[in-house]
Amino acid sequence: SITLQHGAHRIGNRTDAGMARWRSLRLGQFIHWGLYAIPGGEWKGKTYNGAAEWIRSWKEMPQAEYDNLYKQFNPVNYQPEQWALQAKNMGAKYMIITTKHHDGFCLWPSKYSRYTVASSPWKKDIIGPMVDAYNKNGIDVYLYFSIIDWNHPDWRASPKTPADSIAYGRFKVFVKNQLQELLTKYPTIKGFWFDGTWDDSWKNDGAFSDELEQYLQKIHPGLIIGSRLRADEKGARHFDSNGRLMGDYEQGWERKLPEKIADIHGNDWEGVMTIPENQWGYNARWAGHIKSANELIEMLVKSTSLAGNFVINFGPKSDGTFRTEEVQRMQEIGQWMKVNGAAIYNGGYAGFEKQDWGYYIRKNGTDSVFMVVCNVPVSGDLRVKLPQQTTLTHAATLENPAQAITPEVTGKNEYFLRLETKNFHTPVVILLQTSRNTGNDNGRFEKAK
Numbered sequence: 001s002i003t004l005q006h007g008a009h010r011i012g013n014r015t016d017a018g019m020a021r022w023r024s025l026r027l028g029q030f031i032h033w034g035l036y037a038i039p040g041g042e043w044k045g046k047t048y049n050g051a052a053e054w055i056r057s058w059k060e061m062p063q064a065e066y067d068n069l070y071k072q073f074n075p076v077n078y079q080p081e082q083w084a085l086q087a088k089n090m091g092a093k094y095m096i097i098t099t100k101h102h103d104g105f106c107l108w109p110s111k112y113s114r115y116t117v118a119s120s121p122w123k124k125d126i127i128g129p130m131v132d133a134y135n136k137n138g139i140d141v142y143l144y145f146s147i148i149d150w151n152h153p154d155w156r157a158s159p160k161t162p163a164d165s166i167a168y169g170r171f172k173v174f175v176k177n178q179l180q181e182l183l184t185k186y187p188t189i190k191g192f193w194f195d196g197t198w199d200d201s202w203k204n205d206g207a208f209s210d211e212l213e214q215y216l217q218k219i220h221p222g223l224i225i226g227s228r229l230r231a232d233e234k235g236a237r238h239f240d241s242n243g244r245l246m247g248d249y250e251q252g253w254e255r256k257l258p259e260k261i262a263d264i265h266g267n268d269w270e271g272v273m274t275i276p277e278n279q280w281g282y283n284a285r286w287a288g289h290i291k292s293a294n295e296l297i298e299m300l301v302k303s304t305s306l307a308g309n310f311v312i313n314f315g316p317k318s319d320g321t322f323r324t325e326e327v328q329r330m331q332e333i334g335q336w337m338k339v340n341g342a343a344i345y346n347g348g349y350a351g352f353e354k355q356d357w358g359y360y361i362r363k364n365g366t367d368s369v370f371m372v373v374c375n376v377p378v379s380g381d382l383r384v385k386l387p388q389q390t391t392l393t394h395a396a397t398l399e400n401p402a403q404a405i406t407p408e409v410t411g412k413n414e415y416f417l418r419l420e421t422k423n424f425h426t427p428v429v430i431l432l433q434t435s436r437n438t439g440n441d442n443g444r445f446e447k448a449k
């Protein structure tokens with residue numbers, strides 16, 4: 001390995017209580033809200049085919065007209081208590097809110113910028129009431145902050161001249177001031193979710209990103225910050241030039257998930273997911289594939305089974321209400337979580353060989369292993385191969401815990417569980433009580449006929 005001044009400063013995952021809490025939460029709600037919700041992916045009768053929150057970059061969008069949208073920001077139906085209750089009923093344990101996206105518009109009345117809600121007809125702080133409402137409902141809040149800031153005169157994607165570098169130097173001070181301001185105004189937030197850190201200006205200034213992260217941890221110890229903030233002095237991002245993860249968890253899983261446990265290299269990680277194919281901010285027309293609640297539940301289960309967190313994104317309308325499809329997904333996911341949340345919260349990698357019917361999840365630190373059946377076999381028979389020295393002592397679904405399922409012992413450490421019924425409308429969860437011992441079931445279950 002090479003000597004790095006601004007590479008990873010820690011080897012292995014964080015072991016403090018704050019990080020243990022983060023990895024116990026498992027299900028998060030992402031909210032992308034801002035001026036981009038006003039056009040909602042359309043402009044003067046034309047449809048923008050990109051992600052709605054990027055519409056300012058569309059060649060058909062006059063940037064000055066976009067920048068003046070703040071004069072229309074007036075979410076008269078914004079009710080943060082409703083938002084928080086809805087998220088609680090979905091089973092989300094943390095929420096990530098866009099304080100400032102790439103367009104630079106601030107949802108809080110920053111004293112370092114005039115391009116904020118304070119200049120809009122709404123006038124009031126959006127972030128404060130949201131943090132309070134979510135915290136009151138037992139949901140932790142993380143602040144999304146874009147380093148890219150298309151509105152700020154000193155931001156540069158790639159400084160070319162000495163004047164550019166002087167301007168970008170001012171911009172870095174502005175970024176540090178706004179982050180300090182957010183921590184001062186909203187002291188209960190648990191961390192930052194940084195974005196927009198792929199441009200040369202940021203990538204080639206690993207020292208600043210390192211110093212910034214250390215500054216934030218100094219003024220607010222315990223903050224949880226993912227790998228997307230940092231670059232090392234060679235321009236390596238997420239993983240430093242020695243291949244070590246920078247930050248507190250791998251934050252590169254955007255609209256994609258790891259396939260198998262080897263893909264996560266033992267790191268804490270989080271996947272963030274859109275319900276349509278690629279829309280984060282409100283888009284009036286959702287084209288392409290819209291994920292069902294069952295698809296999102298399976299992604300949540302897969303993430304948990306691979307010891308990661310899963311965050312589902314929502315893009316409220318400019319008036320502060322949510323579109324029907326998003327309300328439906330939150331309700332359907334919430335119904336499943338009410339019955340099966342025990343398999344998700346504090347869930348992690350079970351260490352069992354994955355089978356076709358779905359996913360194993362181990363309740364962290366226990367011998368309780370959940371089987372989440374997403375693919376019901378036509379036979380109704382679920383093969384359960386346990387690791388050596390592990391015995392199955394009990395099985396029952398979370399829906400009917402009193403109804404034990406008697407496994408059929410078929411061979412060394414292998415059982416079949418038969419499902420009474422085969423028509424399920426959502427993934428079914430079976431809790432296995434296992435014990436590690438001599439590797440046989442002590443005659444508890446009769447041998448296969």
Ligand SMILES: C[C@@H]1N[C@@H](C(=O)NCc2ccccc2)[C@H](O)[C@@H]1O
Nearest residue numbers: 032051053054195196198254272280
């Ligand atoms: C969380 C999402 N990140 C923003 C974005 O620009 N993503 C583009 C991107 C996709 C994959 C790697 C880096 C950057 C999107 O607008 C959302 O805010």
